[in-house]
Amino acid sequence: MINVLFAVAFLVLAPILGGLIAGIDRKLTARMQGRVGPPVLQPFYDVGKLLEKEHVIVSVSQNFFVLAYLVFIAFSGALFFAGGDLLLVVFALTLAHVLLVLGAYSATSPYSFIGAERELVQLMAYEPMVILAAAGFYLATGSFSVMEIAAFPRPLIAVLPGIFIGLFYVLTMKLRKSPFDIATSHHAHQEIVKGVTTEFSGSTLGMVEVAHWYETVFLLGLFWLFFAWSPVIAVIALAILYLAEIFIDNATARVRWGFALRSIWAVTLVLSAANLVWLQYFGGL
Amino acid sequence: MDILLFLLLAPLIAAVLLLALPDHPIRDWVVRVAAVVIGGASCYLLATAFDKGSQVVAFPTEPVGQVMTVLAVVIALYIIAMGAKYRKPVPIVLALVQAGLLLWFELVYAPGMHAEHNLFVDEFSIVMALIIGIIGSAICVYAIPYMRTYHGQHPEIPDHRRAFFFVLFVFLSAMFGIVFSNNLAWLFFFWEVTTLCSFVLIGYSGTTEAIDNSFLALVLNLVGGIGFVGALLWLGMTQGTIELDRLVGAGAAVALVPATLISFAGLTKSAQLPFSSWLLGAMVAPTPVSALLHSSTMVKAGVYAIVKFAPVLSGTPSGFFVGLVGGVTFLAASAIAVTQSNAKRVLAYSTVANLGLVVACAGIGTYEAVWAAILLIIFHAIAKSLLFMGVGSVEHQVHSRDIEDMAGLVTRMPRVGVMMLIGMAGMYLAPLGMLISKWATLRAFIDAPGGVVFLLLIAFGSAITVFFWAKWMGILIARPNRGEPIEDRVPREELAVLGLVAFLVIAASLLFPWISKFLLEPHVLSIYGHTAELGQDNIIIMLLMLGAVLVLPLSLLYFRSGRHRLAPYMGGRPTTADMHFSGSLGIQREMGLHNYYLEDWFGEPRTFRAGVVVTVVLIVLMFAGLFVAGGLA
Known part of the structure; x- marks a missing residue:
């Protein structure tokens, strides 16, 4: 069963929460680098300004793809918070990212083209881990339904430690953070300009930003499931998790895509295989 | 059940007519009318038989069986003659071995094995008949303008179109034979006819490469055929039944040995590793042949047989290894597809990969897995035929099969380009066909014993699948300012067929809940006593997504x-x-702008070799499994 109320709440509140997280992220990052940093609300000002910019395009279809990307990111997040089927959420998310990649391809610039190829490499890198995480939740709780997984009365982190670490390893890439920020170069590494988003501007770029906020909240929701039996611990765990990501982001240099792919696949294979075999043969909680 | 006979004979009559008629527009009309009639008849079969469950048909055995034996000998003689003509000793030896074994069976054992019901139809047969009747016929119609252009562009290739269309329709008839036969000896006869048809069609152009590849296909399928005769002989020696429904119903204790042997034959026919090379070689044939081999005939016959025996394979060591061959093939073929820039080879490897998933499901053989397998067969047939025909039409205008040369296709050939995008999306993206099937497959794997191995194979394999489809889609929509619009040159009839199949990709995804409810669920229920479904909520969400995709x-x-x-x-x-x-x-x-091909990661020779080694070991284990749990111990 799914809960439409939660879906609506996600659609309304997630951009606010996601934007705030982005603002705090920038503030903390600045402090780690010895800067003062922008106000916490800066991401909202940025997107607000983007929305007012002139409508400039390279190809007609690029805006369509970005709009569809935003719609399906929001859709998959809403489906997740409504308590829907976890696999379906994963597939909707894949669809969303493929749409973003197609938007980048349609822009035809060499920079966005390489960005698109790298975004696909990223997708290929993290997809197995995400699918296997869904499988892990199923083996531990007997259900793919997010609602039932979240209502599971015992700590899932205790039976899914391998899945948790693997997913955390992948999270850096999903949040577009160093060392795995290879497709958009969020941190002004110059060689591919801005990768996927090079040719997006104005309100289109704003949509990409908002989609990123939605996705951040969704990802935190995914990690919530490991701790869902105790909301207090969950909030603390998520805060620590995100702080760790900010720290890793600032403490590491970006790696080549080949290394990113290889290491993520290795981590996925070893940790999730061990965890899943253990679950299937020795049972859950 | 006259409709079964009609479906068997109508393509045959059309084939004879086509052989008899001279090179004249009237022949094209025969193809069109036959296609409509066959498509309509398969729909009629759906309308009259879908709610009746499994029905067997008594049909006089003796004369038909004798005719088949004679024809089988004729086929063997033809193969031997062709082998002698082109100096290929291996097919001659294989054909002799096979014919010898078959005659042994026919003369010694067959008289004592009476089949009460030679034909049957159930929901799975109906699904297959629809695929053959609609997709197969559509490809035949597409072949009319295609072959005209083909011979216009290749004046050096002798025009054997009469024989070509004759064989196409014989192929369809044999496919109907495979899916309606309840007598295993009949099934084997039709099985061999499809082997022969593909041999003739692959060698159509008569070039050295085409001849070599046609013999490669022949050899590998004859090896599989020997496995099939082995199953017949085993049944003869153990005085088992030769009726498919009784054999499957008898369970693993009786039927595991023939099921494994027939699965082996199915692995060759569905081009699983280590036998995949014949399907790759088949690319030299004109594109309608590829479309036919990959979507509605040949390879689908292979997986059909394995899925038919899934209840027997389920839970046995042999079944587990059959499934693993499929799983490993899925991963390896997907990886190789990344490295290919020849569009037809990408499609071919993707076919091999997707059939691998079907085989994996069949080897696992639980009720969820069989449900998923049939879904995969349906959606793969539709989307893959669309893609092959699309590539064929593009190739005739762009004069290249290279994906890089398709840059900006959506501006040069907007309709063909968009239809190919639909086909590709249908192969891997939610909420379209194949993704629904993959979802079902994942759920089936996770509940199966030893399922973690399958889960890992599908998780990595489908991630790689996303990569190669998405980069191809990207090339089609990138670089919008290149080249003249050339769509006007595509024959109208090709566009019409493409449009029909593109519509079917979307329609099948929309109608999927009903396909499941009226065909798949009753079928699985009748075999296993319980059935799989995706749940009301999930179906509504899928339809919502589909709506969004169509509206956006x-x-x-x-x-x-x-x-x-x-x-x-x-x-x-x-x-x-x-x-x-x-x-x-x-x-x-x-x-x-050039795509990534990741040669260093998944280079074809290396990955292929690794896949062959692993699957050969798995096939040995598959037979070894018989000694552990089968009747051989």
Whole structure:
């Protein structure tokens, strides 16, 4: 069963929460680098300004793809918070990212083209881990339904430690953070300009930003499931998790895509295989 | 059940007519009318038989069986003659071995094995009949304009179109034979006819490469055929039944040995590793042949047989290894597809990969897995035939099969381009066909014993699948300002068939809940006593997504107006409208965009070799499994 109320709440509140997280992220990052940093609300000002910019395009279809990307990111997040089927959420998310990649391809610039190829490499890198995480939740709780997984009365982190670490390893890439920020170069590494988003501007770029906020909240929701039996611990765990990501982001240099792919696949294979075999043969909680 | 006989005979009559008629427009009309009749008849079969469950048909055995034996000998003689003509000893030996074994069976054992019901139809047969009747016939119609252009562009190839269309329709008839036969000896006869048809069609152009590849296909399928005869002989020696429904119903204790042997034959026919090379070689044939082999005939016959025996394989060591062959094939073939830039080879490897999933499901053989397997067969047939025909039409205008040469196709051939995008999306993206099937497959794997291995194979394999489809889609929509529009040159009839199949991709995804409810669930229920489903909520959500996918393109109307159009960013270099920029030393260069092919990661020879080694070991284990749990111990 799914809960439409939660879906609506996600659609309304997630951009606010996601934007705030982005603002705090920038503030903390600045402090780690010895800067003062922008106000916490800066991401909202940025997107607000983007929305007012002139409508400039390279190809007609690029805006369509970005709009569809935003719609399906929001859709998959809403489906997740409504308590829907976890696999379906994963597939909707894949669809969303493929749409973003197609938007980048349609822009035809060499920079966005390489960005698109790298975004696909990223997708290929993290997809197995995400699918296997869904499988892990199923083996531990007997259900793919997010609602039932979240209502599971015992700590899932205790039976899914391998899945948790693997997913955390992948999270850096999903949040577009160093060392795995290879497709958009969020941190002004110059060689591919801005990768996927090079040719997006104005309100289109704003949509990409908002989609990123939605996705951040969704990802935190995914990690919530490991701790869902105790909301207090969950909030603390998520805060620590995100702080760790900010720290890793600032403490590491970006790696080549080949290394990113290889290491993520290795981590996925070893940790999730061990965890899943253990679950299937020795049972859950 | 006259409709079964009609479906068997109608393509045969059309084939004979086509052989008899001279080169004249009337022959094209025979093809069109036959296609409509066969398609209509398969729909009629659906309408009359879908709610009746499994029905067996008594049909006089003796004369038909004798005719088949004679024809089988004729086929063997033909193969031997062809082998002698082209100096290929291996097929001669294999044909002799096979014919010898078959005659042994026919003369010694067959008289004592009476089949009460020679034909049958159930929901799975209906599904297969629809695929053969609609997709197969559509490909035949597509072949009319295609072959006209083909011979126009290749004057050096002798025009044997009469024989070509004759064999196409014989192929369809044999496929109907495979899916309606309850007598295993009959099934084997039709099985061999499809082997022969594919041999003839692959060698159509008569070039050395085509001949070599046609013999490769023949040899590998004859090896599989020997496995099939082995199953018949085993049944003869153990005085088992030769009726498919009784054999499957008898369970693993009785039927595991023949099921494993027939699965082996199925692995060769469905081009699983280590036998995949024949399907790759089959690319030399004209594209309608590829479309036919890959979507509605040949390879589908292979997986059909394995899925038929899934209840027997379920839970046995042999079944587990059959499934693993499929799983490993899925991963290896997907990886190799990344490295290919020849469009037809990408499609071929993707076919091999997807059939691997079907085989994996069949080997696991639980009720969920069988449900998923049939879904995979349906959606793969539709989307893959669309893609092959699309590539064929593009190739005739662009004169290249290379994916890189398809850059900007959506501006040069908007309709074909969009239909190919639909086909590709249908192969891997939610909420379209194949993704629904993959979802079902995942759920089936996770509940199966030893399922973690399968889960890992599918998780990595489908991630790789996303990569190669998405980069191909990207090339189609990238670089919008290149080349003249050339769509006008595509024959109308090709466009019409493409449009029909593209519509079917979307329609099948929309109708999927009903396909499941009226065909798949009753079928699985009748075999296993319980059935799989995706749940009401999930289906509503899928339909919502599908609605969004269909509605969102309307936003293009909004984005089209009131925008300031700029050239792409080229690092500040002066760039012309057709993307020439001034490079260093003032030299004008054209911007080039090329996909990643990751040769260092998944290079074809290396991955293929690794896959062959692993699957050979698995096949040995599959037979070894018989000694552990089968009747051989």
